[in-house]
Amino acid sequence: MKARHPKPRTGGTYLLARHLPRWGHPHYGHGVSLVERASRSGVIWSGTTTASVRPSPYVAHHALLSIARSHDPLLQLPAEDLLLTWLDTLSQWGYHSVSTSALAPIAATALHDIGFSTAQDLVLLEHHHRDTDNFIGVLPSLRGRWPGSRFPSQPVITEILHLDCAAFGNERQMDLITLREALCATEQSRVFVSYVDKLLVGFVIVGVSDTHGFIQRLAVDPNCRNSGVGTRLVQTALAWIQAKDCVSTVVNTEASNVVALHVYENFGFAPMNYRLAVLEKNLLP
Ligand SMILES: CC(C)(COP(=O)(O)OP(=O)(O)OC[C@H]1O[C@@H](n2cnc3c(N)ncnc32)[C@H](O)[C@@H]1OP(=O)(O)O)[C@@H](O)C(=O)NCCC(=O)NCCS
Missing domain, CATH: 3.40.630.30 (Gcn5-related N-acetyltransferase (GNAT))
Incomplete structure (x- = not known):
């Protein structure tokens, strides 16, 4: 594996993180800031972690939580109490369930610890040019x-x-x-x-x-x-x-997708030393 993989930017969140004022909302307390940009959509950030939320266009009351730099194997999510506040926000916005962007293992573990489960296990493959x-x-x-x-x-x-x-x-x-x-x-x-x-x-x-x-x-x-x-x-x-x-090309695909894996392996792609996971959680009591 190469020493450094610049991760693709998650559309929008970088810009928002840089340009929006870091005001705190009294209800969310110290450590969590929130901007609701449209109904049930917005940006949440805690410390250096930024996440954007929007409704799934296909599943009712389901939130899509896209965490910036979520492919980064070094990404640490905020402490558990802050993550629980994120979930509180989603419930207050009327969501019944949530799924995440693809997460590297350290970040995934933090969400598993607060009750998320794995919805998709993704193999990361790399081709060295x-x-x-x-x-x-x-x-x-x-x-x-x-x-x-x-x-x-x-x-x-x-x-x-x-x-x-x-x-x-x-x-x-x-x-x-x-x-x-x-x-x-x-x-x-x-x-x-x-x-x-x-x-x-x-x-x-x-x-x-x-x-x-x-x-x-x-x-x-x-x-x-x-x-x-x-x-x-x-x-x-x-x-x-x-x-x-x-110097390299990276792709991810579900671990169960034997056809895609076969196609990529034909081109010399090989698994990297960590995987990604899409996580989900029911938010109803
Ligand atoms: C993955 C996908 C793009 C492949 O497209 P495709 O046009 O069928 O691919 P090709 O015809 O070029 O190649 C298919 C290869 O898989 C092989 N294959 C077919 N069924 C297979 C199976 N069950 N197990 C293993 N290999 C299989 C074929 O023999 C062929 O390999 P070969 O060229 O060595 O003979 C297509 O299946 C797809 O759109 N899947 C759903 C979306 C998806 O999974 N996208 C990729 C996610 S990153």
Whole structure:
């Protein structure tokens, strides 16, 4: 493993952490600050830890808690009493349950200690780029809506979200906010696509920060699997990352996802020495 992995930024939270005043709310007491930006959505921070909360677009009364730098294996969450105050806030906002962004082990342990359980066990895989790598991009990159823009046009975004739902299912599909976060999480990003008869059958979202590449999302239409589409998408992603002189590419996938693991292993990806976990908790008494 490389000594340093600049982690992709979690969309929005860095900016908010830097620009919002650090006022305390009397109700939340010392150590927890809160800004409610919209109904049941906002930013909570304690010390150096920042988390954003928003309602799940697909599960009623379910909160999505996205913790900044949550992939960082050194990330320490605040003390238990502060974390319990976070949960109190979610209950007061009317949520019945919560799930987190993917967390590295130290942070996950802190939440397990206050009753969270593991919803997804994610393997982190890394490919070390070598001078001998010779990936050739075979699929087109999506053009931005305007020059320099990361965001495809609305009809293409609709196609991507539709395909993502077919590939990942109702509860794990991306919504527009997650797509935006994936595109903005790194210094540069691209979406590569595969079309058959003008129909989108696969896409990959790929990003680069510093000298590290990240495969953020990969999906192939269930009706078009096992015909090499996923492989061509990963190959194109690696070619783009390689052209940016990256030293490594990291991706995560569920430990049970044997097909994705097989595709990545075919390209020489190997498991890193820690995993990530998405955690969840029921908030009802
Ligand atoms: C993972 C995914 C992108 C693969 O796409 P795909 O187009 O089917 O991939 P390919 O056809 O290029 O390759 C599939 C490989 O898996 C192998 N495979 C198929 N079923 C398998 C199984 N049950 N166990 C192990 N390997 C399997 C195929 O033989 C092929 O390997 P090969 O090239 O060595 O023969 C697709 O299954 C998908 O969208 N899944 C849901 C979303 C997802 O899991 N995304 C990845 C998360 S990071």
